[in-house]
Amino acid sequence: MVLRQLAPVPQASRNGNTRPAKESAVLQRDLSYDFALLARGEGNYLVLEDGRKIFDGSGGAAVGCLGWGNQRVAEAVMKQVLAIPYCATVFYTTGVQEELCCYLVESTKGHMGRAYIVNSGSEAMEAAVKLARQYFLELTPSQPQRTRFISRRQSYHGITLGALAVGGHDYRRAKFEPLLMKNATRVSPCNAYRGKNPGETDEDYVARLAKELDDEFQTVGPDTVCAFIAEPVVGAALGCMPAVPGYFKAVAEVCRKYGALLIFDEVMCGMGRTGTLHAWEQEGVAPDIQTIGKALGGGYQPVAGVLASKHVMDVLQKGSSVFVHGHTYQGHPAGCAAALEVQRIILEENLLANVRAMGALLSRRLKERLASHPNVGNIRGRGLFWALEFVANKATAEPFPVEDHVAMEICEKGLSKEYLVNVYPGSGSADGIRGDHIIISPAFNIRSDEVEWLVETIGRLVDDYFAEKRRQ
Incomplete structure (x- = not known):
């Protein structure tokens, strides 16, 4: 097989700038974008083929929990x-x-x-949904009428x-709505920044949201619902949005009232990202x-998973004992080896304590540096999982138009030699379509010195981006 030399072709970046790119055989996320070539990772840095050394301030999509080039994990994989790859x-x-589980x-x-x-967060959620349905079929007596799910708007x-x-x-749903099952409905997210009424206390807000779920x-039909699904700290869709105190206890009570299950999606916020191994530990609700996913294997292999409570498993074991689900690559040995070694390192090096300590520093410094910025509407998060939400008008929290691509442009600008920092873009945090944030x-x-550098660099990046935007 002879590898052909790729010829340069013109391509446009997301912000409309045309620049030379090489023809690619990859079906990329965006066919009009010139993707940078990633050569290697060194600790907390990404090194590009053109020589740029970028500080990875987001670990991709909150994946890289140990940084890159960890010899222990590579050797374990x-x-x-060599022992058995499949x-x-x-x-x-x-x-x-067996050891990982x-x-x-x-x-x-x-x-x-x-x-x-399994191998991805999406696969994990597919399995969780099917397991919830099968649970009600295995109950004695069975409840086959339970076919519905309730989640929240602006969730992913x-x-x-x-x-x-x-x-x-x-x-993400828009183009595929005709293909999606119709037995899922949604209630309001717990978003203190945009959801609370003026003068409303946390307690009143929780009561209102719990009543909405009950309604x-x-x-x-209360006996038709399999489960309520939520992220303890919302990731990509809302930008590191934690719930107000008491919210998850309140919604858990609603689920128990009607005999429905509670499913927590911790693919992005779990496995230590928010300061405890499981994000639900901080909510007092299991x-x-x-x-789970992302920080489970730290990016060293594609790996994710589902955890099922003893109660759910007891019902299945006393019933058919067969979970009617399966993947060719489930329980993939290399993925399990990566995840197990990553988790051992987190435990041995007491990294969850560092997540909490450095998370507190990151929180304080982000607020000191950017809370007063006229285009930073909200700073929120937990542990080492923080986001800035950008607004066109701080007083009214009016978001920027979708076509401005604010979050993506900020992230693109961050890769330039003036900043050399990687952060993660998100959109839809205002109303599902509009609303820009970076994670x-x-x-x-x-x-701590890296946290200080990271905050100051992001501060310069945000200052410079909006100063240029105002001049346009």
């Missing part, structure tokens, strides 16, 4: 690949899968009963059709089913 789980299991179950202090390892639970259907991200159960989610082993 290679050792497993496991046909219809016949076999592997020691590395045992660790995950034990990390929940007795609440969860089993773990199911995955890009596959089932996961997309139970989510509420308008932009939705009544509207669709879910019936939980999805700052560095590695768990970040140092």
Whole structure:
């Protein structure tokens, strides 16, 4: 096979600037964009083919929890690949899968009963939805009428059709609405910045949202709902939005009232990202089913998972004992090896304590540096999972027009030699379509001097971007 020399062709960047690019055979996310060539990673830095060394302030999409080039993780994966790279789980299991699942179950202090390892957050949510449905079929007596799910507007639970259907991200759903199942409905998110009424206390806000969820159960038929699905800290769709105190206890009570399950999507906010291994530990509420991903394997292999409570697993085991679901690459040995070694490092190096300490510093410094900026409407987050939401008018919280691509342009500008910082763009945080935010989610082993540099660099980036925008 001879590799052909790629010829330069003109391409336009997202901000409309045409620049030379090489012809590609890759079906990229955006066919009109000239993607930078990533050569390697060195600790908390990404090195591009053109020599730029970029500080990774977001770990991709909050994936890179240990930084890049970790020798221990690489060796663990290679050792497993040489031993056995693939496991046909219809016949076999592997020691590395058993050990990883045992660790995950034990990390929940007795609440969860089993773990199911897949390759992406979307796959995990598909499995969680099917497990919730099958749970009600396995109950004695069974409840086959339970076919519905309730989630929240401006939520994102995955890009596959089932996961997309139970989510509420308008932009990602729009082109595929005719293909999505119609048995999923949505209630308001818990968004203190945009959702609370003037003068409303947290307690009153929680009561209002809990009543809205209760009313939705009544509207669709309380005995038809399988589960309520939510992220403890909303990631890509709302930009690191934590719930107000007491919210998840209130919605859990509504679910118990009607016998529905509670599913927590912790693909982005879990596995230590917000300061505890499981984000729900900070809410005082444990879910019936939980999805995990991203920081589970830190980007060293594609790996995600589902955790099911002992109660859910007891019902399944006393029933058919067969989960009617499966993937060719579920429990992939190399993925399990990466995840297990990443979790060992987090534990041995006490990195969750560092997430909490550096998260507190990041929170304080972001607010000191940018809270007064006229285009920064809100700064929110938890642990090492923070976001800036940008507004055209701070007094009214009016978002920028969609066509301005504010978050994406800020992130693009950050890659230039004046800043050399990577942050993650998001949109739809105002109403599902409008609303720009950037996510700052560095590695768990970040140092205080790196936090200081990161905040100051992002501060300069935001200042410069909006100064240029005002001059246009």
